[in-house]
Amino acid sequence: MLRISNLHASVDGKRILRGIDLDVEAGTVHAVMGPNGSGKSTLAAVLAGRDGYSVDAGSVTFRGQDLLDMDPEIRAREGLFLAFQYPVEIPGVSMMYFLREAVNSIRRYRGLAELAAGDFIRLARQKIQPLGIDPGMLKRAVNEGFSGGEKKRCEVFQMSVLEPCLGILDETDSGLDIDALKVVSEGVNGLRGPDRAFVVITHYQRLLRYIVPDYVHVLANGRIARSGDRTLALDLERHGYRWIEERSTALAAAGT
Amino acid sequence: MYTYKYRLVAAWRRPGTQYTMSTAVDPLEGLASQEYKYGFVTDIEQDTLPPGLNEDTVRFISAKKGEPQWLLDWRLKAFRYWQGMKEPTWPNVHYPPIDYQAISYYAAPKSAEDKPKSLDEVDPELLATYEKLGIPLEERAILAGVAVDAVFDSVSVATTFREKLAEAGVIFMPISEAVQEHPDLVRRYLGSVVPPSDNFFAALNSAVFSDGSFVFIPKGVTCPMELSTYFRINAMNTGQFERTLIVAEEGSHVSYLEGCTAPMRDENQLHAAVVELVALDDARIKYSTVQNWYPGDKDGNGGIYNFVTKRGACRGRRSKISWTQVETGSAITWKYPSCILIGDGSTGEFYSVAVTNNHQQADTGTKMIHIGRNTSSTIISKGISAGLSNNSYRGLVKIMPRAEGARNFSQCDSMLMGDRCGAHTFPYLEVRNKSAQVEHEATTSKIGEDQIFYLNQRGIETEDAVSMIVNGFCKEVFRELPMEFAVEAQKLLSVSLEGSVG
Numbered sequence: 001m002l003r004i005s006n007l008h009a010s011v012d013g014k015r016i017l018r019g020i021d022l023d024v025e026a027g028t029v030h031a032v033m034g035p036n037g038s039g040k041s042t043l044a045a046v047l048a049g050r051d052g053y054s055v056d057a058g059s060v061t062f063r064g065q066d067l068l069d070m071d072p073e074i075r076a077r078e079g080l081f082l083a084f085q086y087p088v089e090i091p092g093v094s095m096m097y098f099l100r101e102a103v104n105s106i107r108r109y110r111g112l113a114e115l116a117a118g119d120f121i122r123l124a125r126q127k128i129q130p131l132g133i134d135p136g137m138l139k140r141a142v143n144e145g146f147s148g149g150e151k152k153r154c155e156v157f158q159m160s161v162l163e164p165c166l167g168i169l170d171e172t173d174s175g176l177d178i179d180a181l182k183v184v185s186e187g188v189n190g191l192r193g194p195d196r197a198f199v200v201i202t203h204y205q206r207l208l209r210y211i212v213p214d215y216v217h218v219l220a221n222g223r224i225a226r227s228g229d230r231t232l233a234l235d236l237e238r239h240g241y242r243w244i245e246e247r248s249t250a251l252a253a254a255g256t
Numbered sequence: 257m258y259t260y261k262y263r264l265v266a267a268w269r270r271p272g273t274q275y276t277m278s279t280a281v282d283p284l285e286g287l288a289s290q291e292y293k294y295g296f297v298t299d300i301e302q303d304t305l306p307p308g309l310n311e312d313t314v315r316f317i318s319a320k321k322g323e324p325q326w327l328l329d330w331r332l333k334a335f336r337y338w339q340g341m342k343e344p345t346w347p348n349v350h351y352p353p354i355d356y357q358a359i360s361y362y363a364a365p366k367s368a369e370d371k372p373k374s375l376d377e378v379d380p381e382l383l384a385t386y387e388k389l390g391i392p393l394e395e396r397a398i399l400a401g402v403a404v405d406a407v408f409d410s411v412s413v414a415t416t417f418r419e420k421l422a423e424a425g426v427i428f429m430p431i432s433e434a435v436q437e438h439p440d441l442v443r444r445y446l447g448s449v450v451p452p453s454d455n456f457f458a459a460l461n462s463a464v465f466s467d468g469s470f471v472f473i474p475k476g477v478t479c480p481m482e483l484s485t486y487f488r489i490n491a492m493n494t495g496q497f498e499r500t501l502i503v504a505e506e507g508s509h510v511s512y513l514e515g516c517t518a519p520m521r522d523e524n525q526l527h528a529a530v531v532e533l534v535a536l537d538d539a540r541i542k543y544s545t546v547q548n549w550y551p552g553d554k555d556g557n558g559g560i561y562n563f564v565t566k567r568g569a570c571r572g573r574r575s576k577i578s579w580t581q582v583e584t585g586s587a588i589t590w591k592y593p594s595c596i597l598i599g600d601g602s603t604g605e606f607y608s609v610a611v612t613n614n615h616q617q618a619d620t621g622t623k624m625i626h627i628g629r630n631t632s633s634t635i636i637s638k639g640i641s642a643g644l645s646n647n648s649y650r651g652l653v654k655i656m657p658r659a660e661g662a663r664n665f666s667q668c669d670s671m672l673m674g675d676r677c678g679a680h681t682f683p684y685l686e687v688r689n690k691s692a693q694v695e696h697e698a699t700t701s702k703i704g705e706d707q708i709f710y711l712n713q714r715g716i717e718t719e720d721a722v723s724m725i726v727n728g729f730c731k732e733v734f735r736e737l738p739m740e741f742a743v744e745a746q747k748l749l750s751v752s753l754e755g756s757v758g
Binding site: 049050051072075082089090099101102103109 | 704705706707709710711712713714715716717718720724725727728729730731732
């Protein structure tokens with residue numbers, strides 16, 4: 001589904017990603033962990049096509065196509081969804097209107113008929129219920145005045161409405177209390193399926209108790225310093241990131 | 257054409273002299289005055305007065321309309337005021353001097369001479385033009401139940417639903433006809449809110465106004481439909497000087513919509529309108545404008561100079577006047593729809609969206625003059641600047657000594673797109689009564705790249721994203737507009753800001 005090869009990227013001339021290789025198959029969940037500043041969020045931003053990030057080398061294919069060649073909205077329409085670490089407020093635009101526009105932009109791109117208002121409302125109500133979000137939220141302006149937890153739940157709600165092939169969750173667990181964390185995780189787990197993959201970016205192992213990954217990768221100094229199964233996350237919990245970081249620094253110094 | 261110009265020049269030098277134009281062009285039929293027999297350019301389907309302005313021009317317009325003496329005198333008085341006045345220089349706009357003698361002050365479409373009684377009689381070409389503007393007159397009128405008094409250049413050519421309105425006792429007609437049919441009403445209220453001496457452009461309008469709308473809602477009547485007028489400047493080098501007068505008697509309600517658009521021209525064109533509103537006890541007037549005059553091209557060539565005086569007088573107790581405007585067009589906008597709150601407990605509202613792009617300049621806002629007790633006013637202004645444009649909000653809130661318990665709330669938000677445009681706010685507060693409560697809030701923001709990216713990431717392309725963000729920004733104003741206008745306004749905003757981001 002997603003193949004990242006030797007990806008190098010920088011922001012304002014500062015090199016952040018220094019050669020990422022990652023294969024994400026359909027039906028799998030990959031956790032990407034790492035200390036602050038290791039490049040986790042940069043990876044998410046580059047995949048989603050955010051402005052201001054320059055790709056210096058490497059390639060990314062998504063469902064067989066060159067992802068880096070696509071505008072951000074095309075990536076979204078092709079089925080890539082980013083749950084934002086800091087969801088953005090859009091005053092005066094109702095959640096309902098915004099999300100229906102999103103759904104229909106994607107449907108138009110795929111040659112499907114647009115959803116009428118009534119059908120969309122039914123869909124939205126059905127998807128919002130398991131996430132424990134007050135349906136009144138649909139009438140509020142996008143993310144405006146939402147608490148941190150509400151914003152994160154709302155990201156997962158949007159994902160469940162848009163049904164992407166690839167969901168990238170950028171620190172969706174940060175700022176969530178344990179109950180919200182469970183609800184959000186159940187929302188993600190409900191979307192897991194053979195045709196869908198997830199890249200779960202997180203700082204803490206905590207989230208991975210609820211969203212159980214197939215693979216865990218540890219990012220340090222802009223590279224994947226270590227990959228393994230879910231037990232790697234438990235090791236990190238015990239030993240911290242230091243032991244991996246030291247190893248990766250040594251590797252970088254050796255010039256490999 | 258050249259000949260006429262020459263002869264008019266001669267006329268300025270010898271005011272009062274009678275001239276007869278060459279017979280190369282047929283004189284217009286139905287010309288009331290034999291003294292001023294000007295030729296008309298009929299081959300371009302317009303009856304156009306050659307450029308130039310003097311007392312004879314004023315007399316001509318008045319005679320052309322068969323006006324009574326009092327109105328001619330009123331016009332001439334205004335003209336004399338105007339001659340002694342100077343064009344205002346205080347607005348935050350810049351433009352080369354206007355040559356008022358190079359403007360033609362009268363243009364009427366040919367078919368107006370036959371006074372069409374129904375839409376079937378209207379020139380199909382004219383209807384096709386409205387069609388192009390997205391105003392299918394018939395459908396709009398029938399489906400939306402909107403009575404349209406369409407003004408093409410200077411003369412009203414089509415009025416619908418007049419009969420239905422007449423049943424309710426509502427008068428809705430071109431002001432030129434109202435002068436004939438309801439002279440007492442017109443005479444009582446014309447100039448009573450915006451006197452001819454009010455300002456340079458109001459004086460000019462009073463002298464040369466050619467047509468406009470007159471609305472009268474009698475006591476206790478709620479107007480059975482939204483009233484709507486579409487203005488359009490068509491002929492080259494013609495200024496448009498329409499005059500609108502709306503009177504709402506005790507306890508009556510009316511909602512009036514005004515849409516404006518003009519085709520592309522290289523030259524600048526002048527538009528100096530006057531709108532007067534009068535609300536008596538418990539009356540409510542809602543006046544909505546969507547202004548989309550030609551703004552000029554990307555390099556700032558051409559476009560309308562929109563110098564408009566709009567004012568409402570809340571004369572009665574608990575009366576209410578509400579202005580809503582969406583201004584996306586014109587090269588230069590100079591416009592301050594105002595409320596004079598005389599009646600105790602009266603209310604004034606001003607909701608505005610002003611968009612400027614490329615080289616457009618707007619200096620717009622409102623005046624709320626609190627005279628009566630417990631009067632209240634609300635000002636919500638949203639300015640959006642893009643390209644190389646400049647957008648200024650200028651607003652006056654004045655609380656007079658007798659205005660016990662007056663309240664005002666003002667909110668002025670500006671949004672900038674790009675880094676070469678300007679947003680300016682000039683709030684003036686004059687409070688002469690200690691019990692007054694006056695609040696002013698102002699914000700300036702840049703359209704957020706993070707907002708656009710967020711929408712992109714949900715599959716929405718940049719132009720749609722910008723339009724969504726901007727419409728959200730303007731929501732408090734749009735929700736004041738009647739439904740069909742709100743939709744049109746949103747579309748207009750997207751068109752106006754096309755290509756301004758990304």
